[in-house]
Amino acid sequence: MLISPAHAQSLGGSGALESLLPLVLIFVVFYFLLIRPQQKKQKQHREMLQALRRGDRVVTAGGIIGQITKVNSETELTLEIADGVRVKVARGMISDVLAKTEDQEDEEDNEKEPESADKDKKS
Numbered sequence: 262m263l264i265s266p267a268h269a270q271s272l273g274g275s276g277a278l279e280s281l282l283p284l285v286l287i288f289v290v291f292y293f294l295l296i297r298p299q300q301k302k303q304k305q306h307r308e309m310l311q312a313l314r315r316g317d318r319v320v321t322a323g324g325i326i327g328q329i330t331k332v333n334s335e336t337e338l339t340l341e342i343a344d345g346v347r348v349k350v351a352r353g354m355i356s357d358v359l360a361k362t363e364d365q366e367d368e369e370d371n372e373k374e375p376e377s378a379d380k381d382k383k384s
Contacts, residue, residue, distance in 0.1 A: 310352055313338065316362035322354045 313319070317329045319340065327340030330347060338355070340348050 309358060310355060312361075313352065313355065313358070314362060317358055318360040319355045320357045320359060321350055322356045325350075326359065 313329060313332070315329050315332060318326065319329060320326050321340070325340070325342055325348070327342040327348065327350075329338050330341045331339040333339055333349065336352050338350050338352055340350050342348055
């Protein structure tokens with residue numbers, strides 16, 4: 262033989278490390294391009310579901326658009342999809358919020374401001 266057995270074994274040891282390197286690189290690319298963005302999207306969806314309240318206009322996973330009339334429980338909502346037509350929906354099936362309602366306090370403040378403005382005009 263032209264190559265001694267000891268020399269051939271020393272060359273093979275570094276090949277194992279080199280063969281793992283592409284697998285590690287593929288995993289890193291998958292993590293940053295697929296796994297991490299999906300986790301961010303899931304977190305945003307969870308936060309959106311927690312922020313749902315009465316009066317919000319939403320779209321369900323089935324494409325039904327409605328307004329939340331009642332939050333029944335942590336997992337269930339009642340939507341009004343037409344005049345007098347109400348449907349119970351699982352909270353997890355809400356895919357998007359079309360319009361958010363303002364806070365109750367903000368609405369009360371907005372109602373009070375025009376009254377005080379009217380009093381200023383009369384004075």
